[in-house]
Amino acid sequence: MPYCPKCKYEYRSGIKTCPDCDAQLVDELSKPSSRDTELVVVGAYPFESIAQQAKLLLESNGIETVLLNEIMSQTDIVLVFADGGVKALVRKEDAERAKEILAEL
Incomplete structure (x- = not known):
């Protein structure tokens, strides 16, 4: 193929x-x-559930995604907010397309 x-x-x-x-x-x-x-970083989200939705959307469009602070969001929400939220990261070459896709979220 x-x-x-x-x-x-x-x-x-x-x-x-x-x-x-x-x-x-x-x-x-x-x-x-x-x-x-x-x-x-192509997005930052206050809650892990929203970050997971973004990750699912990107990966369903063929863009591998890593979430940063995913574990911390389940333990101390104050620290996550202080650090800018749960961040979605993608390869640099996929960033522009990822941002376009995330605009739909």
Whole structure:
């Protein structure tokens, strides 16, 4: 199955160009090494339940997401607010698309 290297979507065999961004599809997506992956914050939420909704929305759109302060939010809400809430982080190259998706939340 071909994939879009920019959008990370999978397409049916026979499709050569991504209909969303016009990029040439590739047979396999390259996996960045964890050492080279830069994460950026795309959202901060006062409650873990809202952060989980954001994570679910992003991951259902093919964007891997990490939540920071997820454990602390279950123990001390005052500390979470002091630290800016539960943060959603994604790869730098996915940040722009993630922010567009999160605007729907």
